[in-house]
Amino acid sequence: xxxxxxxxxxxxxxxxxxxxxxxxxxxxxxxxxxxxxxxxxxxxxxxxxxxxxxxxxxxxxxxxxxxxxxxxxxxxxxxxxxxxxxxxxxxxxxxxxxxxxxxxxxxxxxxxxxxxxxxxxxxxxxxxxxxxxxxxxxxxxxxxxxxxxxxxxxxxxxxxxxxxxxxxxxxxxxxxxxxxxxxxxxxxxxxxxxxxxxxxxxxxxxxxxxxxxxxxxxxxxxxxxxxxxxxxxxxxxxxxxxxxxxxxxxxxxxxxxxxxxxxxxxxxxxxxxxxxxxxx
Amino acid sequence: xxxxxxxxxxxxxxxxxxxxxxxxxxxxxxxxxxxxxxxxxxxxxxxxxxxxxxxxxxxxxxxxxxxxxxxxxxxxxxxxxxxxxxxxxxxxxxxxxxxxxxxxxxxxxxxxxxxxxxxxxxxxxxxxxxxxxxxxxxxxxxxxxxxxxxxxxxxxxxxxxxxxxxxxxxxxxxxxxxxxxxxxxxxxxxxxxxxxxxxxxxxxxxxxxxxxxxxxxxxxxxxxxxxxxxxxxxxxxxxxxxxxxxxxxxxxxxxxxxxxxxxxxxxxxxxxxxxxxxxx
Numbered sequence: 001x002x003x004x005x006x007x008x009x010x011x012x013x014x015x016x017x018x019x020x021x022x023x024x025x026x027x028x029x030x031x032x033x034x035x036x037x038x039x040x041x042x043x044x045x046x047x048x049x050x051x052x053x054x055x056x057x058x059x060x061x062x063x064x065x066x067x068x069x070x071x072x073x074x075x076x077x078x079x080x081x082x083x084x085x086x087x088x089x090x091x092x093x094x095x096x097x098x099x100x101x102x103x104x105x106x107x108x109x110x111x112x113x114x115x116x117x118x119x120x121x122x123x124x125x126x127x128x129x130x131x132x133x134x135x136x137x138x139x140x141x142x143x144x145x146x147x148x149x150x151x152x153x154x155x156x157x158x159x160x161x162x163x164x165x166x167x168x169x170x171x172x173x174x175x176x177x178x179x180x181x182x183x184x185x186x187x188x189x190x191x192x193x194x195x196x197x198x199x200x201x202x203x204x205x206x207x208x209x210x211x212x213x214x215x216x217x218x219x220x221x222x223x224x225x226x227x228x229x230x231x232x233x234x235x236x237x238x239x240x241x242x243x244x245x246x247x248x249x250x251x252x253x254x255x256x257x258x259x260x261x262x263x264x265x266x267x268x269x270x271x272x273x274x275x276x277x278x279x280x
Numbered sequence: 281x282x283x284x285x286x287x288x289x290x291x292x293x294x295x296x297x298x299x300x301x302x303x304x305x306x307x308x309x310x311x312x313x314x315x316x317x318x319x320x321x322x323x324x325x326x327x328x329x330x331x332x333x334x335x336x337x338x339x340x341x342x343x344x345x346x347x348x349x350x351x352x353x354x355x356x357x358x359x360x361x362x363x364x365x366x367x368x369x370x371x372x373x374x375x376x377x378x379x380x381x382x383x384x385x386x387x388x389x390x391x392x393x394x395x396x397x398x399x400x401x402x403x404x405x406x407x408x409x410x411x412x413x414x415x416x417x418x419x420x421x422x423x424x425x426x427x428x429x430x431x432x433x434x435x436x437x438x439x440x441x442x443x444x445x446x447x448x449x450x451x452x453x454x455x456x457x458x459x460x461x462x463x464x465x466x467x468x469x470x471x472x473x474x475x476x477x478x479x480x481x482x483x484x485x486x487x488x489x490x491x492x493x494x495x496x497x498x499x500x501x502x503x504x505x506x507x508x509x510x511x512x513x514x515x516x517x518x519x520x521x522x523x524x525x526x527x528x529x530x531x532x533x534x535x536x537x538x539x540x541x542x543x544x545x546x547x548x549x550x551x552x553x554x555x556x557x558x559x560x
Contacts, residue, residue, distance in 0.1 A: 015426070075373075095428050
């Protein structure tokens, strides 16, 4: 995945150099690549060509990376550490970080439009729509807006879930769906894959909250305990640690159930396991 | 055009409401709509269906609007007035303005992927690529990066031109090309339309610099004389007013020459005239 991302990012010696260096800094060397791995795992279900899934996976990861760059900026979360390195605006300044996020988003759509991802161009247009819906004001960016509005406010568990379904869940669903759409998709599979993705996406966030409340900064590669310090609602703060862990386990089971019976589902099962058991 | 934009922007009463209100604020009621008008004028050359050009025009205008929102932010130009109103971050806060720009960009690609713009889906994918190339780090956003790097630095006329070709020229070219691509495009026309668009795009910027140096804020709807105050290089500061006016006139002539002999070129000719003769 690193090679794919590196190949499709603009070279650091092409003008404007600082912008391109900063784009590469924000994307390469770091990140768990959960979304690309999910895209590949879903692509196995539909027997998609790996070199097509690669592009879809890279596009989703670029959207994710852009959201982190903008989310870390002082106007938003004001975070200084990401993937064990200074955040993009700390390293390159706020103006460049703003343009980095903007340009990474554009590059994601550029990739989806510039490479053959499916023999059916109409299906490929549909894939672009999936990514746009997942990323925009009714998806990821909308989730961030809800997140902003909920800082320091007493929100309920359903409201927290609504926020995460948008903020992180939408893009994780897009990763699974885009990977699958690179292959021969059986319409009956879409709903089940989508349910798997919803469970895994929510579980991912619950585990994130558990780790944020318990793991040290050195292991996370980002500032630990920051949500609590920022007075942000989390699954742990609303449910307690024990209940949060039990919710994660139950989402894990639901995810596995959704893809039970699919051929070639081993990697999707492994991804569900990884998302629950990860320690960073 | 206002109705098209209003229809395709998320309604202000759909959650997240503040984000959607701010997106509408940033796009509606204001703006010269030069890019949409150019898309329509180019669509006449290829006899494109107006309801298709509408979508392409809206997508380009959304990219333009997103760039203004981000460009006006304190980390960039720190401008407080745009289209006669407080800028988006002044009205809604920086965090929301950041998400507004992000979401408007996503919506632009969403529109191009969600509507039929050409009977040939492959051609439609190519259109998405055109918009992405024009907007990204080797287009508009790259131009802004070069602009940032040139504040307070003595740059030459070719460097200024290189910056503007990216910062404003690329999206104006995309507007013309996307409008034309909604219809039956004769490959021989593309190069000429592209040359027209390059001339008009550069002329637009030269006239912008002339107006910035001479027109009052009340007429411009944005802070006049700001480039000079910010020590930004302009055509007027590098060439002087007389030479800048003569460059604009010569680009105007070149633009008209490029489309000479095209059928249905009246609106393109009018747009070239408007861009040179405008007073705001």
